[in-house]
Amino acid sequence: MKGEVQTVPSSPARPARRPLAWGDLWADLHAIRVSLLILAALLLFNALFTPNFLSVQTLNVNLTQVATTVIVAMGMTLVIATGGVDLSVGSLMAISGVLAPLLFLNPAFAGAPALGVAPAFVLPVLAAGAFGLLNGVFVTRLRLQPIVATLVLYIAGRGIAQVITNGQLQSFTRPDFSYIGLGRPLGIPFQVLLMLVIVAVTYWAVRRTVFGRYVLAVGGNEQAARLAGIPVARVKLAVYGLSGLLAGVAGLIVIAINSSSDANQVGLNMELDAIAAVAVGGTLLSGGRAQVLGTVAGALIIQLIRYTLLARGVPDAAALMVKAAIIVAAVALLQRRGGRS
Numbered sequence: 001m002k003g004e005v006q007t008v009p010s011s012p013a014r015p016a017r018r019p020l021a022w023g024d025l026w027a028d029l030h031a032i033r034v035s036l037l038i039l040a041a042l043l044l045f046n047a048l049f050t051p052n053f054l055s056v057q058t059l060n061v062n063l064t065q066v067a068t069t070v071i072v073a074m075g076m077t078l079v080i081a082t083g084g085v086d087l088s089v090g091s092l093m094a095i096s097g098v099l100a101p102l103l104f105l106n107p108a109f110a111g112a113p114a115l116g117v118a119p120a121f122v123l124p125v126l127a128a129g130a131f132g133l134l135n136g137v138f139v140t141r142l143r144l145q146p147i148v149a150t151l152v153l154y155i156a157g158r159g160i161a162q163v164i165t166n167g168q169l170q171s172f173t174r175p176d177f178s179y180i181g182l183g184r185p186l187g188i189p190f191q192v193l194l195m196l197v198i199v200a201v202t203y204w205a206v207r208r209t210v211f212g213r214y215v216l217a218v219g220g221n222e223q224a225a226r227l228a229g230i231p232v233a234r235v236k237l238a239v240y241g242l243s244g245l246l247a248g249v250a251g252l253i254v255i256a257i258n259s260s261s262d263a264n265q266v267g268l269n270m271e272l273d274a275i276a277a278v279a280v281g282g283t284l285l286s287g288g289r290a291q292v293l294g295t296v297a298g299a300l301i302i303q304l305i306r307y308t309l310l311a312r313g314v315p316d317a318a319a320l321m322v323k324a325a326i327i328v329a330a331v332a333l334l335q336r337r338g339g340r341s
Contacts, residue, residue: 024207032282032294034333039297042304050311060189064257066303067191068093068250069273070296074202075132075243076274077295081206082239083219083287084146088135089247089274091157092128093267096251098161099124101170101261104177117177125248131157132244136237154271161263170261181256191253198246203292212290215239219287276302276327302327 029036046053072089079086100120103109109116131153138149183190206212214235217225226232247267255261279285280301281294305327309319 028207028291028293032291032297035281035294035297035301038280039301039304042301042308046304046308046311050308053311060192062300062303062307063192063195064189066299067189067195068253069270069277069303070195070299071198071246071250071253072243072270073274073277073295073299074198074292075239075246076271077202077278077281077283077290077292078206078215078239079146079243080275080278080283080285081215081219081287081290082236083222084139084236084239085150085275085285086132086135086240086243087147087150087271088131088153088157089243089250090267090270091154091161092131092244092247093251093254093270094158094161094263095131095164096124096128096248097255097261097266098165098170098263099127100177100252100255101172102164104174105170105172113174114176117174120177121180121252124252125245128248128251129241129245132247133237133241135244136240139240140233140236158263161266165261165263167263172259172261174259178256178259181253181258191257194249194253198249199292199296206290206292211235211238216288216290219289221288273299273302280327 052058072093076086076089103120103123104113104116106116135146135150135153138144138152139146142149179190180194181191185193206215214225214230217228217230218232218235222232247270250270251266254266277299278295279298281296281298282291283289283294305322306319309322310316314322
């Protein structure tokens with residue numbers, strides 16, 4: 001099966017590189033055909049029964065709402081492909097989201113506000129990436145189970161964000177910073193373009209780079225990968241660091257859209273949506289497989305389920321229960337098919 005590790009190379013020698021081919025893309029789409037069929041069924045149902053579904057405005061609403069989930073889920077896909085999981089992404093979004101306003105609202109940049117915006121795009125993301133690396137250290141050095149290691153920052157991370165802001169809501173009006181969440185180059189939401197770039201880079205990295213092969217090898221059989229000379233610890237550090245970086249980017253988008261930063265709300269429950277998107281997309285939670293395109297389809301399925309229920313007047317609390325039941329059914333079906341393949 002494409003994207004799944006069947007054997008581990010006998011040495012860490014670089015595999016032969018070749019450009020991405022349409023055949024590879026077709027094979028990946030065929031591997032996630034169940035997810036695509038579910039997505040197509042949801043699209044068809046809404047096209048027939050939901051008023052104004054086939055409109056540019058509805059498309060933009062759904063794409064902008066799913067963009068942050070997809071961005072975070074790309075990092076989660078890599079982590080799960082190594083056999084791990086990252087519960088801290090929501091809290092890392094909160095940390096990134098509260099650090100940015102502290103930079104561009106700092107009185108030191110009062111005379112030149114633009115000087116504060118540039119580091120606000122970089123330093124919070126790097127901080128989230130550093131916390132992601134800390135997760136990797138817990139997993140690789142302290143030998144903690146990934147769910148336990150990342151649970152530390154899941155709990156402490158949001159507390160750190162609240163301490164930084166003293167629990168206060170930070171509101172701002174900075175069009176130059178808000179462009180990351182509200183900009184529309186060529187009429188397309190900027191965060192959607194950013195999401196597509198991140199998906200393309202992740203897909204290329206998994207399919208065509210040595211790092212991608214190492215990620216799948218570590219998740220497929222960690223002991224065999226280590227014996228083959230693959231730097232298992234460094235690979236795990238890298239995927240947790242990347243997961244943190246992408247969570248940091250998503251945190252900036254969320255606060256840019258809202259023009260405010262709330263440590264209690266930014267990234268709330270994002271870890272669950274990201275894990276669900278990865279699972280619904282066909283990536284085995286036991287590792288060894290990374291269905292990048294499947295994760296995108298999974299995130300879109302979850303978003304459309306929520307949109308469909310809300311459009312039919314189902315209360316949000318009930319919609320959460322229905323969404324959870326549908327996700328469980330989809331994951332059970334996909335994981336059963338994965339186990340047979």
